[in-house]
Amino acid sequence: MITIINCFKMEKDYDKVSEQEWQQAADEGKLDLGYLKSKINVTDESGLELSLRFQDACAGTGQEAQLEAVSAGEENVTSTLQTLAALGYDRTCRICNKEELDPGYVSQILAGYIEETDPDIIVCGDSSAAGSSKAVPILMAERFGMRCISGVTDFTPVDDEHIKVVYRRDGRLYEETASLPLVLMIGNVGRTYLRVPTLKQRLASAGHEIKVIEPDRDNHKGAVITGFRIENNNRQTEYIDGSDADAAARIIYDRLLREGVIDR
Amino acid sequence: MAISREKIVEELKNILRDEQVVTDEQVLKESSRDRYRKYEQCMDVYTQPIPAAVVFAESTEDITKILAFADENGVNVVPRTGQSAIEGGLETAKENSVVIDGTRMNKVLEINETNMQVTCQCGVPLESLEDQLREMGLTTGHSPQSKPLAQMGGLVATRSIGQFSTLYGGIEDMIVGLEVVFPGGKVCRIKNVPRRSVGPDIRHIVLGNEGALCFITEVTVKIFKYQPENNIYMGYKVDNMTDGFKVLRQVMVDGYKPSVARLYDLQDAEMHFDWADGKCVLVFMAEGPAAVAKATAEGIEAIIAGIDNAEVVDPAIIEKWFNRLNWGPEQIAEEREEIIATKNIGITTEISGCWDCINDIYDEVIERITNEVPDLTMIGGHTSHSYINGTNVYFTYYYNVVDCEPEEEINKYHNLINKIICESAVKYGGSIAHHHGLGKARAHMVWEEYGSSFYMLDTLKKAFDPNGIMNMGTLIPIKHDPENPWRF
């Protein structure tokens, strides 16, 4: 039996936020995004779907995989945990956490829960849009004395002690058989949206209990945010009306000639 | 002896410039269907007859010549502008059809501020018209979610309605005069007057004809003062749909006209909002002159106060959410990738009914779909267009396509769901289509929908399109199996 525990977080699509709101966040230090629908972080979502595919593939190698999911977040995590339960995740847990960006703290509370499970594989996405520390999985690997592989794009069963891992690091693609336990940081993988459970599956898992934990609040260590600002990348822009495509193309063409990147 | 594909193309090139007649294979394939067959679109599968050509008309005269040719030679034509159709209206159901695209007729002809009217050709995109008007402090008041794509001709042809309809009405309340071309090439112009009593309102032969009677070349619609600074947004959470319908009805009956009045059920609310917490959500927007907007908002607040357990939602959240609702090409492209990856697809069907039956329709549809449809992952809905006498319900449903070829998906799932929804609507005396049009899909229930009045629709079709060349299959089906009306 291989136990996989997935860590994920819910996020907003920050690219939908207007420039004024970012300016307000920089000036007043607050960002209220209640109007945006939360979604699972993209690389976390890949991890959750890849774990399900791993479990499917276990049928072929005669093994069994037990899947668990945990998230440090607010109430908006609950419906995703219910969805995961409907998809076959055996245990789910929410650790109450209000928008804490400090990776040290987040990894601490996650690790505290994961310790009890003693998993073979810990799966996390490798980037969060908010804090973007890329540190949580590495810290957990440190804590548990496990190897951490970043940039993972796929992992498949081999036997109870090993899995095959495909990962990308600094311009090279690696494929190898690695021994467990492992921490896998999932990178950019195309077409790994989480599958969707049917209403019948949801009904079948209606009795599933999500464990909710209030963590101990530890002292703040590490770097502390003192403020936000906005980078001004504006240039001296010349605006052209491009409704006449040919005329606009001519202007661009002339500019390219002037810059010397094309020859007449 | 039916005219051949090659002959059709040759003749069209005689009537129009070569460049106006498109026969590129990919364009023809994509022009054979619309978003009714969304799954087929995502999977690049084509089940409908491929048209012989897509022609881009540039003037009323072009349309006249094309329709004269088509009528004479029995060529089925499908009028089209923005391509946002979702009920099969754009399917080229007959062999060797010709799609007549009005996109190039995109001039705004006149903005008349004295009369508060704007006249434009059929290919004017609504969003660009609206942007232009707003810069002048004006608005069409018409804001369907397809705004980034839709054009004026199609909006009139389908009896479209927008998000602010509870104040501004649907397209039928906005239309003034128009110009259309009938099969055989007859051009008819209806002049612009505020109201008249000179016989039946013939504009209603055109409005909603979905290309089955004529081609719309020019429309004139009313315009209004744009005063968004007075907008007041409101949101509430209520325990159930019954309470929600009660609030909506009271708002209308008491005489308030918020431009937006919406009610989301649990499931649909959950898809849209992070904060629904298992409740139904009401969204309102009051608009217009400051005094009117304020009075409308106060009236709605007073009505809500009478509902047990109603919770107020921060208006700022509602405002920001509402301003991001439209559906453009980027969302469509992203959605497509998700569908291909997960084989999970979401579709909508909207119906309407009077107050005394709408809740029954809603309950029965939810129950039947939950029990009868395989591989269902979500069923929910919302109402967004209320009237003194009733409202609509917009059902949203998602299902996994399991063990099913793309060609079979439409019958295994989509048509089955539409069948259930339409049966329930008819059973309780509601209508099977509120604003998306009958298209070719729901045309299969046109007799049940019309009852004895079908005689009037049928006679119109026979009178104006005696040779059967106008978008055949739309409104009145041509491939209909009475034993299995929902298999096609």
Add this chain to the structure above:
Amino acid sequence: MRIYAVIDEIWAGKTWSEENITAFANANGISLSHLIIVRVEGDAEVSDPGDAAGELESLCSDADMVIFPGSDAGRQMAVTLGARTEGTFMTDVIEADPEAATASKKVFAGNLIADYRLSEKPWCISADRSFGETSELAGQTDIEIRLDKESNHGSRFHDRIVTEETSAEGLKNAKFIVAAGQGLGRAAAVQKVIDVAEAAGAQAGASRPVVMNGWAPMNSLIGVSGAITSADVCITAGASGAPAFFAGINRSTTIIAINSDENAPVMARSDLAVTGDAEEIMTALGRLIEGEQDE
């Protein structure tokens, strides 16, 4: 101040590490006390960048700041060392002031810069990937670490296959780039833009939504998780200019942006902003280029 820099010869490569760290140090006015190079012993196969942290721990115990390159491996080393020494770690740093004990990085998908106060030392930071003009390395490497086997966690691997990705090498060094954005709306439009780019002699790249949709190959990704480019001219077609993408083209001398929305973020950040249909304009540009070629 004792400031160490770590050159990673194993994963990111010596040259890349040197350029990245030197540019970062110069931009922030930081002088380096020691340069440590991490390399492999013989032909040992090393699995985990974290292994270097063990060796570095003793070496850097008296350091105020340790700077790592902005590569995947560099980040992992920075975090691991910070955790192991119970110091402070921070990745993708764009600004750092050791005297003031502050550092800054981009957060919220690159939309904001967050300023941090650094506390426990050593401060283990990895520089942001965007740093890297070639300049003289400030000093010589004077300390060497050789990794020769798996670390203490006893993880094993075998049957390893390594493929060099024909990654964005072409993009990173290209002087003329055309980047396709999501606004093009469909695969065929993106392909058209790529074709025009090739006809013009430009390197074709794409934003993240475009490659994730499968409309362009993954190795044409431009942005924080793809290529950081520094072209003389970069044309963006249908890209709105989200920070994660824009970070990949900001170093262009000239940016020509084509977008149907005049208010798209990329427009004010470009030198020439053309409001119109990107596909149509690029197609027209293609005609001009081909026309000239025919002459």
